Amino acid sequence: MGTGWYSMTTAVNTKTLTLVQAVNDALRTMLHEREDVILLGEDIGQNGGVFRATDGLQAEFGEERVIDTPLSEAGFTGAAIGMAVNGFRPVVEIQFLGFIYPAYEQIMTHAARIRSRTKGHFTVPMVIRAPYGAGVRAPEIHSDSTEALFIHMPGIKVVCPSTPYDAKGLLIAAIEDPDPVLFLEPMRCYRAFREEVPEGKYTIEIGKGKKLREGDDVTVIAWGAMVPVAVKAAEEAEKKGIHADVIDLRTLYPLDKDMIAESVQKTGRTVIVQEAHSTGGLANDIIAIINDTSFLYQKAPVERVSGFDTPVPFFAYEDDYLPTPERVLRAIDKVIQF
Amino acid sequence: MEQQFPMIQVMDYEGCILMPEYRKKITKELVMACYRHLIRTRMFDRKCVSLQRQGRIGTYAPYEGQEACQVGSALALKEGDWLFPTYRDHGATMTFGHSLKHILLYWKGRNEGCIPPNGKKIFPPSVPIATQLPHAAGAAYAEKRKGTMNAAIVYFGDGATSEGDFHEGLNFASVFHAPVVFFNQNNQYAISVPITRQMKTKTIAQKALAYDIEGVRIDGNDIFAVYFETEKALERARNGGGPTLIEAVTWRYGAHTTADDPTKYRDQEESKRRRETTDPIRRLERFMKQEGWFDEEWVQNIQDEVTAEIDQAIMEVERVPEANPADMFDYVFAEPTWTIEEQKKAYFAWERGGTA
Numbered sequence: 001m002g003t004g005w006y007s008m009t010t011a012v013n014t015k016t017l018t019l020v021q022a023v024n025d026a027l028r029t030m031l032h033e034r035e036d037v038i039l040l041g042e043d044i045g046q047n048g049g050v051f052r053a054t055d056g057l058q059a060e061f062g063e064e065r066v067i068d069t070p071l072s073e074a075g076f077t078g079a080a081i082g083m084a085v086n087g088f089r090p091v092v093e094i095q096f097l098g099f100i101y102p103a104y105e106q107i108m109t110h111a112a113r114i115r116s117r118t119k120g121h122f123t124v125p126m127v128i129r130a131p132y133g134a135g136v137r138a139p140e141i142h143s144d145s146t147e148a149l150f151i152h153m154p155g156i157k158v159v160c161p162s163t164p165y166d167a168k169g170l171l172i173a174a175i176e177d178p179d180p181v182l183f184l185e186p187m188r189c190y191r192a193f194r195e196e197v198p199e200g201k202y203t204i205e206i207g208k209g210k211k212l213r214e215g216d217d218v219t220v221i222a223w224g225a226m227v228p229v230a231v232k233a234a235e236e237a238e239k240k241g242i243h244a245d246v247i248d249l250r251t252l253y254p255l256d257k258d259m260i261a262e263s264v265q266k267t268g269r270t271v272i273v274q275e276a277h278s279t280g281g282l283a284n285d286i287i288a289i290i291n292d293t294s295f296l297y298q299k300a301p302v303e304r305v306s307g308f309d310t311p312v313p314f315f316a317y318e319d320d321y322l323p324t325p326e327r328v329l330r331a332i333d334k335v336i337q338f
Numbered sequence: 339m340e341q342q343f344p345m346i347q348v349m350d351y352e353g354c355i356l357m358p359e360y361r362k363k364i365t366k367e368l369v370m371a372c373y374r375h376l377i378r379t380r381m382f383d384r385k386c387v388s389l390q391r392q393g394r395i396g397t398y399a400p401y402e403g404q405e406a407c408q409v410g411s412a413l414a415l416k417e418g419d420w421l422f423p424t425y426r427d428h429g430a431t432m433t434f435g436h437s438l439k440h441i442l443l444y445w446k447g448r449n450e451g452c453i454p455p456n457g458k459k460i461f462p463p464s465v466p467i468a469t470q471l472p473h474a475a476g477a478a479y480a481e482k483r484k485g486t487m488n489a490a491i492v493y494f495g496d497g498a499t500s501e502g503d504f505h506e507g508l509n510f511a512s513v514f515h516a517p518v519v520f521f522n523q524n525n526q527y528a529i530s531v532p533i534t535r536q537m538k539t540k541t542i543a544q545k546a547l548a549y550d551i552e553g554v555r556i557d558g559n560d561i562f563a564v565y566f567e568t569e570k571a572l573e574r575a576r577n578g579g580g581p582t583l584i585e586a587v588t589w590r591y592g593a594h595t596t597a598d599d600p601t602k603y604r605d606q607e608e609s610k611r612r613r614e615t616t617d618p619i620r621r622l623e624r625f626m627k628q629e630g631w632f633d634e635e636w637v638q639n640i641q642d643e644v645t646a647e648i649d650q651a652i653m654e655v656e657r658v659p660e661a662n663p664a665d666m667f668d669y670v671f672a673e674p675t676w677t678i679e680e681q682k683k684a685y686f687a688w689e690r691g692g693t694a
Contacts, residue, residue: 038483064483070513075472075506082476085461086420087484102502109466110473116669117462118452123672155670178672207675254675 012198020190022164022197023053023129026171027091029201031061034089037175039066040076041093041129050095051131051190077103077128081110084126089175097132097184098144098312111180112155127174131187132160133225133275134322137315138187144312145224145276150182151253151285157206158252160184162227164195166250169204177206184252186225209256211263215243218332219263221286222273223249226323230273233328242336252282260286261293268299269335273323278306300338303331343543343555345587348562351615353624360566366631372561373626375409376619377637378644379429382438385648386445390596394656395445399426403559403591403609406618407523409433410564411491411586414572420459420477420490422470426523426590427493431460438651448661449669459488468498471507471520478511478518478575489517489575491568497528499545500536508583512549517575519568520583523558525590530603542585551581558586559618589616663689 017025030037039054045068048055058066069076073094080090094100100107111124134143150158159174159181161167167185174181212227213234222230227248234244245263249256264270270290272283283304290302305323313321348357355361383402390398401408408429415421421434428441435458444451444463452462459477464470474492481488498504499522511518522542526533539545546553552574556563564586571582591609593600600606614620626632667674667682674682 070506070509072506072509074503075475075510078469078472078503078507079476079479079510082473082478082490083480084476085473086477086480088480105466105503106469106472110464110469114462115671117449119449119665119669120672121453122461157671157675254677257676 012200014196014198016194017164017197018191018194019161019164019167019185020051020053022168022195023171023185024055024057025197026168026175027054027057028060029168030172030175031057031065033201034175036087036089037065037091038083038088039091039093040069040080042069042071042095044068044093049093051187053093053129053185073099073103074106077106078110080126081106081114081124084124085114085122089125091127091129091175094128094130096138096142096144097130097146098141100128100130103128104149107150107156107180107182108153112153115179116155123178124180125178127171127181127183129171129183129185131185131190133186133188134312134315134318135188135225137318140314143315143318145307147184147252148276148281151282152280156180156182157254158182158184159206159250160186160224160252161250162186162189162224162248164197166204166210166248168197169202170206170250172201173203173206176203181206184224188225189228192228204250207251207254207256209250209259210248211245211259212248213244213246215245215267217243217267218269218271218335219245219247219267220271220273220328220332221247221249221260223252224275226273226275229323229325230328232325233332236325236329237332242332244332255286255289257289257293260289264290265294265297268297269338270302271328271331271335272302272304273328274304274306275322276307277309278304279309281306300335303335305331339540339544343541343553343585345555345557346563346567347557347560348566349560349621349625351621353621353626353628355625360562363566364562366629368565369622369626369629369631371413372409372565373619373622374640375413375433376405376561376622377640378647379405379409379432380619381641381644382432382648383429385652386442387592387596389442389652390445395442396447397595397597398445399595400592401426401429401590403612403617404523404525404588405429406561406564407521407558407586407588408493410561411521411568414565414568415491416488416572418459418486418488419572420461420474420481420488422461422474422477422490422492423463424470424493424495425463425465426495427463430493434458434460436460438648439654442651442655443658446655448658449665468494468501468503468507470494471498471503472510474518474520475507475511475514475516475581478516479514482515482517487576489519489572491519491521491572493521493523495528496522496524496526496533496536496542497531498522499542508545508549508551508581511581512551515578515580518581519571519575520581521568522583522585524585524587527590527594527604529594529598532604543583546583549581549583551583552579553583553585555585555587558588559616559621561618561622
């Protein structure tokens, strides 16, 4: 993932940021930009969040706009829904995706369906940010990647960037979106690398993937923390003369159907890399898209490289649980040799 | 705790005023408004049960017996306030200005039933128990942030106090001093489970202590106690005094919903007894008779007016065009996603006899 995949037509000042800094920059930009933006979460004030995603924001914007809440995921998510229907654009931080479950009811039964229940009379323009995923030797329950629970949920969009540039542009788009958005931040990528990120406001359209590499032999699809794994595997495959198209989905609902179809019709061979548990996971929906759009183009059954149908393990086992470039490469070989 | 949170009664079962300090505030105008709304809500509720029996609306949650709670508290609200109801609180929403037509649409399974009249901040009924408490805390906090004098009221039952969201809502409102009134209707049964299985505490009002907020226990069948205590709590909220937990002790005469049979879990003789002794409407009538304000002709006029209003609403509802399945697809997001668009297109193609 180099820079240069976005073009800058005018001279824009940039900063070199990590993903977590880009999140911070997006929040700061929007707190400046819009009076109705309000942040809520545990330890997001003076402490700046457990990952420092909100570092310095309370000092800059005050306790009324960057609100340390009680330790109460359902409570502050529910209160944020009340604020959203009453004119604010709350951005709530769940410390880890594995702690979102108390708020699941609020999201499922209210945030995601108030527009539909009231034919648009009440709406919930809120963003729920949550770091997710394994690979950082975190304690139990701190490493879940249960995006499928929310992708299945009608009425909420699910976004999952893998780079600093995308994180900022997509988070700003999520805050401006008229509907609830779950914004998943791969904690493994939080400080993995830096990238040039434009200052000020820009958006990336929700629902659009990004092509990271072009190749005719195989399509490799990934999102979030699995993007670097997919890229590494594609680089290894290249050495063997296998040219891979690599897609970073960036948005998990709604998926970029056109980008997926275009690529798999070209290659006829697909590998999907998913950190989450296999059964009921997003990879299965991607296969459904391939089935619906590109069945006759397929030269091999689609391969999935997934987490297992086990709870995300204690970290002593996480290297065995997580998909690796080696496992992805094996899957690439399998679809090529079919 | 029952001593610390005594049940406030402004009027006894015989309709005598127990708290003379309120006597001046109990004007004929207020009494007539209370009585009219009580009659209106009861007649509407009975009509809904009957419509359900005839198959003209779906499963219905009656509130008969709880009218004083709902009317008294809703009459204390001001125009710009928020109301967060459950599915058993349309007595409150109709008193606050929701249209009967829309309430009926809700019970006919139509999402239009969740749309309040323009300018009315009436939230759709919360079905998952206690989930509306954090919403009210948040909406009230938003009013405070905007610098308005508006408050929020949120309704919930005794069973709701066992849910986590009860605690989280009260705690949030307490910490942020949100202008919200938590109005509990303790009808003593959560479907079939009596309050003694719901909690060991003798009162619900005492739970306010844990949040360091005001807690009040009132006779929920005494419309004056409900009206004045809710008004007091709302004023406190508007003036920066933070939230109040009101426990209004009441009784639902009938079933949890029309799909339930209360004789399976309680002696319905108790409902019969309460109708004769503590009924909110009979009590107000006793008071009115003592005052010489009970005019048979006026009462008959009210009943006739309400009957006409309800009949008109039913007629309007039954003339509403059939539900358009497009509505199912069109309001999930501001702009439909491609999956929803495709599904809608395919469904309508199939409906028109196509093959998609």
